[in-house]
Every structure is written in structure tokens, then in C-alpha cells.
Amino acid sequence: MKEFFRQYRKIAIIVGVAFAIFGFSFIICYDTNDLFRLPFNSNVWGTASDWIMIVVTIFTAIFLVRTFNEQKRSNDIQNEKHLKNILPKFLIYQINSEKIDVKPSASKPEYYLVIKLELNNVRDLEFDTISPIIINDLLPSPYEEVGSEFSFQLRSKLISKIDDIKTHILTLRFQDIEGNPYIQNAYIKNNKVYLENPEAKVY
Incomplete structure (x- = not known):
């Protein structure tokens, strides 16, 4: 768990700040409209499948970015070795x-x-x-x-x-x-x- 948090520290901080802002806004604006009211209105917030799709999309994007960065780093190392070999x-x-x-x-x-x-x-x-x-x-x-x-x-x-x-x-x-x-x-x-x-x- 610690290793996971260390790898995705920035993302965890962003998500935490976003939840904190939402929680604060929800308390301040509670019951002013359907967006800030319990229980959540599915017409406003969507269904469980909608949220699952959002979560899957976010993690897929994170994985793709991470894979791209690792591949770029590997290519840079290989290119540097090649340039040294022909120098x-x-x-x-x-x-x-x-x-x-x-x-x-x-x-x-x-x-x-x-x-x-x-x-x-x-x-x-x-x-x-x-x-x-x-x-x-x-x-x-x-x-x-x-x-x-x-x-x-x-x-x-x-x-x-x-x-x-x-x-x-x-x-x-x-x-x-x-x-x-x-x-x-x-x-x-x-x-x-x-x-x-x-x-x-x-x-």
C-alpha cells in the first residue's frame, strides 16, 4: 500500500483535494438544489454503471500515461547507448x-x-x-x-x-x-x- 501511494502520490493528493472541496461545497450548499441533496438523485448524479465507467476510464488513462513514460525512458536509454557505441x-x-x-x-x-x-x-x-x-x-x-x-x-x-x-x-x-x-x-x-x-x- 505504501509503495502504491508513493508511485501515485500526486494523483492521490489531487483526488483527496477534489473530495475535500466537494465535501465542503456539499455542506455549504446542502439542499439548495438537486446536486447537493441526499439521497443522491440518479437523474443528476447518474447510475452506478456510469460511475464505474468513469473510474475505469480514469485508471486506464493513468496506466496508458505510465506505460508511455516507461517506454519513452527505455527508448532514451537505448538511444543513448547506441550513440555512445558509434561515437x-x-x-x-x-x-x-x-x-x-x-x-x-x-x-x-x-x-x-x-x-x-x-x-x-x-x-x-x-x-x-x-x-x-x-x-x-x-x-x-x-x-x-x-x-x-x-x-x-x-x-x-x-x-x-x-x-x-x-x-x-x-x-x-x-x-x-x-x-x-x-x-x-x-x-x-x-x-x-x-x-x-x-x-x-x-x-
């Missing part, structure tokens, strides 16, 4: 030219930020650089679709920041395989470059 996963890290067999233009090695797709295909991939640490003048055109193991190198300065200030350096814009758009930002902090979790793009 592209990127890595970002810095290497020097000696590790990728690129001859430096000077005696010192050049440095690159590597953006690598580890999991799931991605569509309409774009890069936006907003930091002087990246010295590429030309960025690739948007990729229509790429699969896992895709990687791209952006020539950059050596990451040598010594403070703990979080600095935004790069933005990835892409879609998953079903066309859901995302934005993912890369930052430098404590001499390390990292990607934050992607955010769904809202139009």
Missing part, C-alpha cells in the same frame, strides 16, 4: 620528426601534433586551429568519411608550457556515421595536450 574516438599527442621519418628543414627536429582516429568511422571531419603553437598555414579540406586508424599531423612548436593554465589550441568538427554532429576541443595544460569529451552540436 568516434580520437587521440591527440605530440611527436618530433625523428619518429615519423620526416627530415627537418634545420638541424633541430620539427614537432607535430598527431590527431588519430581510434574507433568508429567519422564523416565531415574538419579542423579549426586557434593557437600560435600550430604553425601549419594550410589545413586539410573537410574529409567526407574516414575510418579507424586515420591520422593527420599538424606541424607545431614544441609544447613547453610550464604553467597550469588550460589553453585551447584546436577544435575538431565531425559527424558520426549516422550524421549526428559533434564538436571536440583540444587543450594544453601542464605541458600535455589532450582532448575533452565531444559535445553534441545543437543547431
